[in-house]
Amino acid sequence: MTLPTFHEHMLPTLETLSDGQEKSLNEIRETVADMLDISPEDRSDMVPSGKCPRYVDRVNWSVAYFKQAMLVEAVRRGVYKITNRGRDLLGTNPSQIDRQLLMQYPEFVKFITPNNSKTSSDTQTSASAADDTPSTPQELIDDGYQKIVDELADTILSTVKNCSPEFFERLVVDLLLAMGYGGSRQEAGTVTRQGSDEGIDGIINEDRLGLDVIYVQAKRWEGAVSRPEIQKFAGALQGQRAKKGIFITTSTFSNAAYDFTKSIDSKIILIDGIRLSKLMIEHNVGVSTSDTYVIKRIDSDYFHDL
Structure with a gap:
């Protein structure tokens, strides 16, 4: 309905x-x-x-x-x-x-x-x-805000696709740090670029104490990342004795790729280009505040004696 x-x-x-x-x-x-x-x-x-x-x-x-x-x-x-x-x-x-x-x-x-x-x-x-x-006025504000975010996400994604492999490496690390992984850049872990596919492979601490690590791979692709690529990544996880991984791409993932992640014991998170750009917006990576609007509501507690 x-x-x-x-x-x-x-x-x-x-x-x-x-x-x-x-x-x-x-x-x-x-x-x-x-x-x-x-x-x-x-x-x-x-x-x-x-x-x-x-x-x-x-x-x-x-x-x-x-x-x-x-x-x-x-x-x-x-x-x-x-x-x-x-x-x-x-x-x-x-x-x-x-x-x-x-x-x-x-x-x-x-x-x-x-x-x-x-x-x-x-x-x-x-x-x-x-x-x-x-x-409603609230819906108009929310819808307008969402349109601004969607347009910004498209612009970010286009920019990311044109950045150098070295910059992409730093971007991914900056995003993971902003999301709370690794603690500080020094504690974040090791990330090394693989020039052959212009992606990055490495590990990052899941927390500041390093109680667990997450294997990371990112690819600046145009076509959809297919199941074989995710299977290779899963094999790399096994080789590292790791059970958690994040696969980031500037493009998309095939349905078969998503289905494969649901059929294995390892936990692999797939982040496509749109989600990558929106995570950057959410965690203030590569963006700055343009305008701020504060919407206020009545404080009912203030008028409790009325």
């Missing part, structure tokens, strides 16, 4: 309060999820940031929008009640509530319009644009 859109969450959210009773935000969320018959799998579907389930985010923003449009009111912290305006709207039997519909309320127009001095035509344009985007 496909999770209903943000707009499709709105009408059930307001209908949940139609009996006039005060209800907590958690009650509203669960009732809406039941009304929309959201499956357990879809209830666990998280927003891209991983902060909360997507349906929870959509109900939260529905309530927030209704509050701005004065369709509901907060009677106390985290508890809401429908207003006369909200009942009047439900009395029109709307087939759907969306942001364009809410633009009939001046309070919501003021809230949704970044510049309150806009002309009426500008406001109409804003309403149309809002209706064309059935996503």
